[in-house]
Amino acid sequence: MxxxxxxxxxxxxxADTVPNRINLATTNFDLSMVYYYAAGSIQQTRAFEGGRLKVEVVEDGIFPSAANANTTCFLKEAFKTGCSRNVPNGLIGMNMFIVWVWRFHNLIADTLAKLNPSWDDETLFNTARDINIAHFLQIMFYEFYTIILGRENMIKEGIIGCDNGFRDPYDPKVLPGLSTEFGYAARWFHITQDARQRMYDKNNNFIDTVAIINYSLRSQNLAFNKTMEGLAHGIHIQAAAAFDDTVHPDLADLGLGGLQRSFDILTADLSKGRYFGFAPYSQYRDFCTDYTIKHEKFEDLNYLMRPSKIEELQRVYKDLVDVELMAGIWSENLMEGAWVPPTIYCIIVNQLKRSVASNRHWYERPNRPHAFTEAQFHEIRKASLAGLLCAVGDGISEIQPQVFLRIGPGNNKMGCENIPRLDLTAWKDPISDSRY
Ligand code: HEM
Structure with a gap:
């Protein structure tokens, strides 16, 4: 383990106290996997020219630079070279997203430089970073999480606004921080992972089906043989696995394909809960119902799961108080109006509320330091994964507007020219023009 x-x-x-995790990512959702978390580290990935990040071109694709040991390890095989600096090298989905966001930073910086020729590298870099982070947050909160948690629920919880205007959720009394449960509970999504990924070329011709676990911790593979293009087309065409209580055998038997003889990720998911010393599942249920429902006997779970699931839990655990957090979550039905079980909903919502309220620099605030103007904010609201992929995705010229959902009626593929994109002229500085 x-x-x-x-x-x-x-x-x-x-050492004999309950493990209290150190999280290397920053507390806020601020693309720290691109802009990094340790003071000064970002300097190694900056080009110091035109506000750009360092990149490398491989087979016509643009990737985070691995020019030397002080940049990223993106194109270096971490396991063979031991390169572990600035590592955006994890699971395939994350690796691909980092490439797109990295490229997007430079696209923004280049456009701003044309609009504002007198801006120096520092101004271009920081403005591009601010736009890139806000663009990412808009996708994460208004496009991704609204599907997972339900848009109405998120409005009700105060995590997102109900219109496109500014809003100020900042509360100086709320302390920033990530709960260990938040990082842990997202492991539930392992059951939604289809471990076979289909690849298509840019004309939507099927190329191959690959075992996706073979791409974990191997970001360098994306750069060759049009892999990034094949996968970019595959992931917006192929659905996720069913959100049920089964898991693909690759995740339970192999885990990190080829890097270990075998690994059962789901067992690790369960046992990490013991390692972190989490409270019993029933106590999370008490908390999630605001202590209005007591969970003391197995029958108290009737409103959460099917009788067969309660029986399964009873076969393994003597008392309800023995049931572990993940075992309980695996047994729950999906929540109405959302795509997650109620306890996952509760843990994620708890975290997102804290993250939004504790962030003085939250992008939707009209009164944060260096806040967007109304015109700029209007552009940020146009952000979508479809727009991002049209801008920097590999060979993508048409796509469905809601990429997190399957192609179908109301969400059919359309040309990228019809997908709303940010118009950066809103950042044109009236005192910076080509005469200076
Ligand atoms: C083929 C796809 C995937 C593979 C091979 C994979 C593999 C792994 C492995 C090996 C671990 C570490 C297990 C341990 O040592 O305890 C892990 C942890 C984790 N995975 Fe996955 N995973 C996949 C997909 C996903 C997805 C789709 C999500 C969520 C959307 C996810 C969320 C997590 C989380 C939150 C952790 C815990 C991270 C931490 O504690 O730092 N994984 N995964």
Missing amino acids: TRPLSFQSTGCVA
Whole structure:
């Protein structure tokens, strides 16, 4: 079993206390996998020219530069070279997203440089970064999470606004922080992962089906043989696996294809809960119902799961108080109006509310330092994954407007010229023109 870095493992706190995790990503959702988290580290990935990030061109594709040991390890095989600096090298989906966001930064910086010739590298870099982060947050909160958690639910919880205007959710009394449960609970999505990924060329011709686990921790593979293009087309055509209680055998038997003889990710998902010392599942249920429902006996779960699931839990655990968090979540029905079980909903919502309220620089605030103007904010609201893929995706010239949903009536593919995109002229500085 892998062991996450904790205050105990680094010797800061006595080893016999409950592991308290150290999270290397920043507390806010600020693309720290691109802009990095440690003070000064971003300098190694900046080109210091035109506000750009360093890139490398491989077979006509643009990728985060691996020019030397001080940049990224993106095009270096982490396991063979031991390169572990600035590693945007994890699961395939994350690796691809990082490439797109990296490219998008440079696209924004180049456009801003044309609009504002007198802006220096520093201004271009910071403005491009601010736009890129806001664009990402708009996709994450208004496009992705609205599907997962339900748009109405998110409005009700105060996580998103109900119109396109500015809003100010900042509350200085809310402390920033990521709950260990938030990082943990997202493991539930392992059951939604189809481990066979189809690849298509840019004309939608089927190329191949690949075992997706073979691409984990191997970001360099994306750069060759048009892999990125094949996958970019595959992922917006192919559906996720069913959101049920089964998992693809590759995840349960192989885990990290080829890097270990075998690995059962789902067992790790369960046992990490023990390692972190999480409270019993029933206590999370008490918390999630605002202590209005008591969960003391197995029958108290009747409103959450099918009788057969309760029986399964009873076969393994003597008392309800013994049931572990992930085992309980796996057994729950999906919540009405959302695509997650109620306890996952509760943990994610709890985190998102905190993240939004504790962030003084939250992109929707009209009064944050260096806030967007109304015209600029209007452009940010146009952000979508479809727009991002049309801008920087590999060989993508047509796509469905809602990429997180399957192609079908109301969401058919259309030319990229019909997908709304950010118009960066809203960032044209009236005092910066080509005469200076
Ligand atoms: C083929 C696809 C995937 C593979 C091969 C994979 C593999 C893994 C592995 C090996 C771990 C570490 C397990 C451990 O040592 O305890 C892990 C953790 C995790 N995975 Fe996945 N995963 C996949 C898809 C996903 C998806 C789709 C999501 C969510 C959308 C996800 C979310 C997580 C989370 C949140 C963790 C815990 C991370 C942490 O504690 O730092 N994974 N995954």
